[in-house]
Amino acid sequence: MRRLLTLKHLLGALLLGLLLLLAAAAQEFRLFERAWFQVQEWRHGSEWREVSIWLPDYRVVIEAQPIAGLEDDVSALAYDPDRKTLFTVTNQNSQLIELSLDGRVLRRIPLLGFGDPEAIEYISPGLYVITDERQQRLIKVRLGEGSAPIKAADAQQLTLGIGLSGNKGFEGLAYDPAGKRLFVAKERDPVRIYEVHGFPHTNPERPFAVHVVDDPERDAGLFVRDLSSLAFDQRSGHLLALSDESRLLLELNADGRPISSLSLMRGQHGLKKTVPQAEGIASDDAGNIFLVSEPNLFYVFRKQAN
Numbered sequence: 001m002r003r004l005l006t007l008k009h010l011l012g013a014l015l016l017g018l019l020l021l022l023a024a025a026a027q028e029f030r031l032f033e034r035a036w037f038q039v040q041e042w043r044h045g046s047e048w049r050e051v052s053i054w055l056p057d058y059r060v061v062i063e064a065q066p067i068a069g070l071e072d073d074v075s076a077l078a079y080d081p082d083r084k085t086l087f088t089v090t091n092q093n094s095q096l097i098e099l100s101l102d103g104r105v106l107r108r109i110p111l112l113g114f115g116d117p118e119a120i121e122y123i124s125p126g127l128y129v130i131t132d133e134r135q136q137r138l139i140k141v142r143l144g145e146g147s148a149p150i151k152a153a154d155a156q157q158l159t160l161g162i163g164l165s166g167n168k169g170f171e172g173l174a175y176d177p178a179g180k181r182l183f184v185a186k187e188r189d190p191v192r193i194y195e196v197h198g199f200p201h202t203n204p205e206r207p208f209a210v211h212v213v214d215d216p217e218r219d220a221g222l223f224v225r226d227l228s229s230l231a232f233d234q235r236s237g238h239l240l241a242l243s244d245e246s247r248l249l250l251e252l253n254a255d256g257r258p259i260s261s262l263s264l265m266r267g268q269h270g271l272k273k274t275v276p277q278a279e280g281i282a283s284d285d286a287g288n289i290f291l292v293s294e295p296n297l298f299y300v301f302r303k304q305a306n
Contacts, residue, residue: 048259053233053240053251054303055262058289059270062103062300069105070097073294076119076172076229077280078128086290088280089117089130096120096130096143096150101284103298113152114139119229119280121173121182129182129200131170136160138170138184140200158199158210160184174230174239183239185227192219193230193241193256218256224248229281231289240289242281247274249281249289262289262301269301 048054067074072090074097079086085106086099094111111117111130118133123140130139132152140156160170172185182199186192195213224243231240238259239252249262262268264275277294284290291299 052236052253052259053238053283053287055249055251055260057303058262058301059304060299061302062298063270063272064275065103065298067099067103067105067292067296067298070296073279074292074296075117075279077231077282077290077292078120078122078173079231079282079284079290080122081285082125084284086282087120087122087128088292089120091117091133099298101288101290102300107147109143109147110149111152112149115152118169118171119173119185121175123175123182123200124177124202127200127202129173129175131173131184133169133171133187136169138182138196138199156200158196160194160196160212171226171228172230172242174232176232176237177234183230183232185230185241187228188226190216190219191222191224191227192216193222193227193239215256221257222250222252223258224250228279231281231283233283233287235287240281240283242278242291244278244293247278249278249291275299 072092074088075091077086077088084101086101088097088099089095090097094114094117096109096111097105098107100106114130115132116134117130119131121129123129126142126144128141128143130141131137132139136159138158139152141150169186170184171187174183180197182196184194184196192214196210198210201208225245226243227241228244229242233240237254241250241252247264249264250258251260253259264278266272266274275293278291279294280292282290287303289301
């Protein structure tokens with residue numbers, strides 16, 4: 001009898017330990033918050049669809065197409081509405097890469113002195129911002145025709161130095177041209193989206209003044225493990241936030257609240273395979289969504305008619 005009681009207690013302790021491990025895993029992967037969001041997304045779908053990008057309506061039309069001719073992995077993605085092309089960067093052998101909208105390499109430009117470039121964003125014709133992840137530098141660059149090297153030493157720079165954590169720094173950029181706001185994503189530990197006002201400085205007649213907005217409470221509501229890229233949608237005024245580790249693309253409304261999502265898992269949105277290590281996201285004037293992932297794979301998602 002005593003042996004049976006001991007075995008019963010042992011089984012109870014093992015079950016309790018398993019439940020605690022499952023609860024810890026659920027908390028680590030934010031499964032409870034994600035499940036609750038799925039309920040909210042379903043409940044408010046008809047209401048939110050009319051005023052948002054509404055990611056559930058998107059399906060993949062180009063999947064895992066290799067970007068031919070690149071030896072180093074790409075990171076980040078930006079859409080240039082003037083050139084109707086995409087830009088990305090490599091951080092091993094630092095280069096700025098121009099891509100066509102179907103994922104072909106059009107141009108390569110060496111980046112000199114940029115350290116660890118992780119993101120690029122279009123600001124205005126010929127003007128871009130590139131991040132240096134480790135040093136948390138924002139670097140304003142001008143780009144013309146041709147492939148002449150771009151030197152960081154010749155560019156306007158801003159170092160923020162907020163929550164420095166090595167190789168977990170600035171991973172994403174997005175720009176709101178109407179509000180003159182540059183959104184900067186910190187990868188993790190903790191996940192943050194900063195709003196930077198006043199950089200890049202484009203009006204020499206006005207003083208150079210930078211203001212950074214940080215909202216930890218808002219960002220705590222992002223149920224993702226990391227952030228790898230951002231994109232701003234001018235039509236809705238909403239942000240797209242990409243998470244590699246959570247295999248998820250989120251749409252955030254003007255208050256920074258998630259309102260729709262696109263899963264990067266196999267079987268979702270027409271995907272035949274799970275997207276590996278998603279690194280960059282961008283959208284064009286027509287609302288098409290472009291994505292790059294390591295090792296140099298190119299995706300396009302297009303909204304389907306209701």
